[in-house]
Amino acid sequence: xxxxxxxxxxxxRRRGQEARLxxxxxxxxxxxxxxxxxxxxxxxxxxxxxxxxxxxxxxxxKERFSAEFPKExxxxxxxxxxxxxxxxxxxCASSRDSAFSGNTIYFGEGxxxxxx
Amino acid sequence: RKEVEQDPGxxxxxxxxxxxxxxxxxxxxxxxxxxxxxxxxxxxxLLMSVYSSGNEDGRFTAQLNRxxxxxxxxxxxxxxxxxxxxxxxxSSNTGKLIFGQGTTxxxxx
Numbered sequence: 492x493x494x495x496x497x498x499x500x501x502x503x504r505r506r507g508q509e510a511r512l513x514x515x516x517x518x519x520x521x522x523x524x525x526x527x528x529x530x531x532x533x534x535x536x537x538x539x540x541x542x543x544x545x546x547x548x549x550x551x552x553k554e555r556f557s558a559e560f561p562k563e564x565x566x567x568x569x570x571x572x573x574x575x576x577x578x579x580x581x582x583c584a585s586s587r588d589s590a591f592s593g594n595t596i597y598f599g600e601g602x603x604x605x606x607x
Numbered sequence: 608r609k610e611v612e613q614d615p616g617x618x619x620x621x622x623x624x625x626x627x628x629x630x631x632x633x634x635x636x637x638x639x640x641x642x643x644x645x646x647x648x649x650x651x652x653l654l655m656s657v658y659s660s661g662n663e664d665g666r667f668t669a670q671l672n673r674x675x676x677x678x679x680x681x682x683x684x685x686x687x688x689x690x691x692x693x694x695x696x697x698s699s700n701t702g703k704l705i706f707g708q709g710t711t712x713x714x715x716x
Contacts, residue, residue: 524703533694534651534706547701582650589702596640596704598650 494518495599496565497583503605510570510577512574512602522546523566524584524596525558534582540566573606580604608643610635611683611707613629613695624685630678630695630708641670642680645692654680654693685714 494517497509504510516523525537527550540560551558554572560566570577580603586596612631620626632640640657654667657678661670668681678695692709699705 522702526706533708536703536705539701539703547699547703580648584704594639595653595656598652600650 495583495585495597497581497602498598499602499607500600501603502572503515503595503607506574507572510573510604512568512570512581512583512604513565514568514583514585515565517587517597518581520585520587520588520597522586522594522596523560523588525566525568526582526584528580528582528601530579537568570604573604578604578606585594609707610634610699610705611658611695611697612669613707613710615708615710616703617711617713619715620685621715622685622687624714625681625683626712627682628680628693628695628712630680630707632676632678632695632697632705634697634705635676635697636700640669640678641696641704642667642669642678643694643696643706645694651694651706679703682712685712687714690714 496515523540523544526534528534538551538558539547555571557569580601580602584596584598586594588594631633642654643651644654645651657669666683670679692711694709695707696704
């Protein structure tokens with residue numbers, strides 16, 4: 492997985508709690524992407540960040556979800572007041588430069604969120 | 608129209624067979640194209656980047672037709688280990704990658 496580290500790998504939350512998913516990109520990569528995969532479905536784009544900036548958040552639900560990629564530290568995907576429908580695999584990916592110009596993006600192993 | 612369309616399959620083929628997957632994309636501004644492979648409950652892994660009109664890597668050949676907005680992947684001499692979901696991935700104007708639903712391949716002994 493070329494060094495993208497995600498944690499926790501598995502997270503169980505009760506309805507109404509908060510979930511925080513962390514992603515450390517490959518060293519030297521300043522572009523981070525979050526994707527969500529529901530059971531038996533494809534990967535859905537959520538948000539694209541580049542160090543301290545949100546480039547594209549067109550896939551993020553308007554409420555309860557937020558993402559950041561601070562100057563120092565990992566990228567965080569935060570889900571407030573989780574509901575059962577948030578149960579999914581959340582994949583983080585990173586690239587050195589924009590994928591638009593042909594740069595490869597590498598995925599982490601994912602964080603599996605289960606809401607009970 | 609969906610941004611990326613793939614036949615979900617499954618494609619069930621015997622070992623040694625040649626199999627081809629097709630993909631169409633809607634954004635004519637897409638510049639970069641990739642095929643990823645995803646195993647069950649695993650992360651997607653890059654299989655190949657698609658340059659110019661196409662490229663070849665061992666048993667795998669990818670072709671791109673920009674005029675028709677169509678990408679294909681050909682796998683020759685299929686192995687049991689090729690069983691996976693294959694994802695067609697064009698880039699978008701903003702740099703994010705858009706994933707199709709994927710095509711599932713099952714290679715049988």
